Amino acid sequence: MPNKAPREVRRDAVALKEGVVVRASSGVYTVDAGGHSVHCLLRGNLKKTLEFTTTPTGSKHVARVRRLRTTDPIAVGDRVRFAETHHGQGIIEEVLPRHSMFVRAGYRGTQHTVVCNIDQVMIVFACAEPRLDPWKLDRFLVAAELEGLCAVIIANKRDLVQEADFRADFDPFIALGYTVLAASAVRGDGIEEIRDLLRDRISAFVGPSGVGKSSLLNAIQPGLRLRTGEVGAATHKGRHTTTSAQLIPLRFGGWVADTPGMRRFELMQTDPEELVYGFREMVPLLGKCRFADCRHIAEPDCAIRRAVEAGVVHPRRYESYRILYSELLQRA
Ligand SMILES: Nc1nc2c(ncn2[C@@H]2O[C@H](COP(=O)(O)OP(=O)(O)OP(=O)(O)O)[C@@H](O)[C@H]2O)c(=O)[nH]1
Ligand SMILES: [Zn+2]
Structure with a gap:
């Protein structure tokens, strides 16, 4: 058909709007754009081109970059650009960078972004x-x-x-x-x-x-x-x-x-050596162990174990650390 415009041009002709994903259900995303709800699908190739492999964690304690594998290219809370193709229906063309996320482990080592x-x-x-x-x-x-x-x-x-x-x-x-x-x-x-x-x-x-x-x-x-x-x-x-x-x-x-209640909450796969940053009372003790690469499990002269013995760190919290540490190690 000679006078049919190429698809690219037609897509560009629709002005993109910006909104926030308020619901995600079996591939349909409800996007709120200033109080107007639009049910969107994801542009097919977006699933593959989305880049969520590395992200700064924004952690207060240490500058780290973590590798992530994600099951869901879009989560509730994402800011997106979309084309409203029919009234109340559209296609998500672009996902804006995330500034934070609450994540747990999904199936087979993937991560599930809750929000x-x-x-x-x-x-x-x-x-x-x-x-x-x-x-x-x-x-x-x-x-x-x-x-x-x-x-x-x-x-x-x-x-x-x-x-x-x-x-x-x-x-x-x-x-x-x-x-x-x-x-x-x-x-x-x-x-x-x-x-x-x-x-x-x-x-x-x-x-x-x-x-x-x-x-x-x-x-x-x-x-x-x-x-x-x-x-x-x-x-x-x-x-x-x-x-x-x-x-x-x-x-x-x-x-x-x-968010749906979580009967079992699996921590997202994290480098076991970084787990200690999740325990706020242990962070000030870092750097005070005898060994610089102390895992705070069985090493002699460990500042965290000393703090547990001195009653400064609660023994139950330390036990929690050990349990999560071994879980992460097994999954690594
Ligand atoms: N006594 C009492 N019961 C409550 C209170 N809040 C909630 N419940 C009851 O607890 C039950 C569970 O409440 P939900 O609000 O469905 O709990 P939820 O955390 O949203 O559960 P999920 O949707 O499964 O994640 C219901 O029977 C509520 O009536 C409370 O403050 N006091
Ligand atoms: Zn230690």
């Missing part, structure tokens, strides 16, 4: 039903620290426990310098404080299933009506009611991502 371009992670656990699993909380904290992300701990379901139990479980994390906010989606505790933290920022709610992430967001923004689930009475493990991450605009300013 990206966030300013902070709100790590939600429950005081009871299910009761705090400190080992699991460590995993979320380490993941946030390794990405250089600011983390706030939300202790939900405060209505279910007495002060003494709450203190016993969460004080060790306050001692590490983390902000712990006691909250209750049913009673209203902490809701105003959480709003203050979320205002004008991009945040992600992460945590195990059934701790009340969606319930809290419903309390924070009435009318949101996110689906919430009943905790399985027999297992207390929670059922997955949120199935994929979504980014929600907040009426009082800012964005928040609700």
